[in-house]
Amino acid sequence: MKSPGTHWSSKKQSLEERSDFSSVSSSSSTSRKSTSGFKTAAKSVAVAFTSCFTPPETKSSSSFGESEPPSWLRQLSTMIKIIHTFPFLVSFMSDVSSAGSDRKRSSRRGIYTSSYNSTQTTEPGTLKFTMPEIYKATKNFAPSFKIGQGGFGTVYKGRLDDGTLVAVKRAKKNVYDKHLGVEFQSEIKMLARVEHLNLVRFHGYLEHEDEKIVVVEYVPNGTLRERLDCLDGNILDLAARLDIAIDVAHAVTYLHMYTGTDHPIIHRDIKSSNILLTENLRAKVADFGFARLAADSDTGATHVSTQVKGTAGYLDPEYLRTYQLTEKSDVYSFGVLLVELVSGRRPIEPKRELKERITTRWAMKKFTDGEGILTLDPMLLRNPSTNLAVEKILELALQCLAPTRQGRPSMRRCAEILWGVRKDFRELSASDLRSLSSLSQRSISIIED
Ligand SMILES: Nc1ncnc2c1ncn2[C@@H]1O[C@H](COP(=O)(O)OP(=O)(O)OP(=O)(O)O)[C@@H](O)[C@H]1O
Secondary structure, X not given: OOOOOEEEEEOOOOEEEOOOOOOOOXXXXXXXOOOOHHHHHHHHHHHHHHOOOOOOOOOXXXXXXXXXXXXXXXXXXXXXXXXXXXXXHHHHHHHHXXXXXXXXXXXXXXXXXXXXXXXXXOOOOOOEOOHHHHHHHHOOOOHHHEEEEOOOEEEEEEEOOOOOEEEEEEEOOOOOOHHHHHHHHHHHHHHHHOXXXXXXXXXXXEEEOOEEEEEEEOOOOOEHHHHHOOOOOOOOOHHHHHHHHHHHHHHHHHHHHOOOOOOOEEOOOOOHHHEEEOOOOOEEEOOOOOOEEOOOHHHOOOOEEOOEEEEOOOOOHHHHHHOEEOHHHXXXXXXXXXXXXXXXXXXXXXXXXXXXXEHHHHHHHHHHOOOHHHHOOOOOOOOHHHHHHHHHHHHHHHHHOOOOHHHOOOHHHHHHHHXXXXXXXXXXXXXXXXXXXHHHHHHHHHHHO
């Protein structure tokens, strides 16, 4: 995703500037607009009670590549097959029976079957797309299908033979940029390991000559950063922001506690422009280009030593100093994200006066001075429920932003704390609404009198 800040990717910690947003995902907006106080309060309550996650639809698509997949991928696929034996059988049967297209890919990620030319059956487990399929899906990479541009390359919207909408990430063809190859390998390796409602779903990849392509689920409602910037004129209210924070906490908890095979996964690039939003404004964490496997705690290891990668403004200072990476680096980035959700500000705001340029520093100072509410995004209205929620979110952010990893909560704990904040927020919003309603009833009777 495009960075709102700067990408770090070097042992020497050299800075690599990434370009600004130039394009916005398509599709209609469903954001909620804040208008008058009463309306906003009413909406908050309605949203709080109706927001629920709609799982992505089961999708099937077509095909595989001609060449053998790498051995690590075959092993991975075998693991996935074992984990998903039953879904595989179910989707395999439905694919065989539907026989609508020449080739079929089952609905479960990583498990494929084929009836190409009615005779050939490719070994399940290949995640590969072919170039003709990609050309067809993206209408030869038509400019009108372009939905984004990032450090990795260009992203196109695509439609597979069965109608499934996908995002096709095509790597830049820069033979001198070795990082792209590493990012590509990391992205497909990690995506192939994970499956969670709050993570973008992996459909497959293509690596052929100088083409490197990742195909993932298309998420239609833009990035969180675009929403906070109000690019479509709609304000993301606090109820929606809390839901998004919880979705992200769930996704990252899953990565950290993922025990399906071996090590947990550290995302390393949690930031608002890597969080995609669905039509219902629920969040999906994307971009596994920097993801790493965590240290194996069974061996007593506490961290992995690795070159520093991530985005300026979100980077754990301890990791930056020591090169020691743990899950708590994601927790730090999540703390930055919480402040971003409350304030609407980017982590680094170079145009502001000096003491406000580093958003977390400014916000944490306000919070510890007892003025946390002053950090609230000016687009959001203050009321008792919002005031309380803001205090609680900033309190959690302060813990996540602790200078060393021992002081930070686990991502699971973050999720639990946020559930509590959301529960209180909903209850208080409902009572705010009741008082507003009785107040307006009283004023109506005074006018009538
Ligand atoms: N799955 C998706 N569904 C819809 N839009 C997407 C999807 N993935 C990416 N995009 C769009 O494409 C843009 C660029 O995303 P991309 O993942 O390529 O960035 P990136 O190359 O990883 O950038 P960086 O490395 O700088 O973070 C996003 O900001 C978003 O607007």
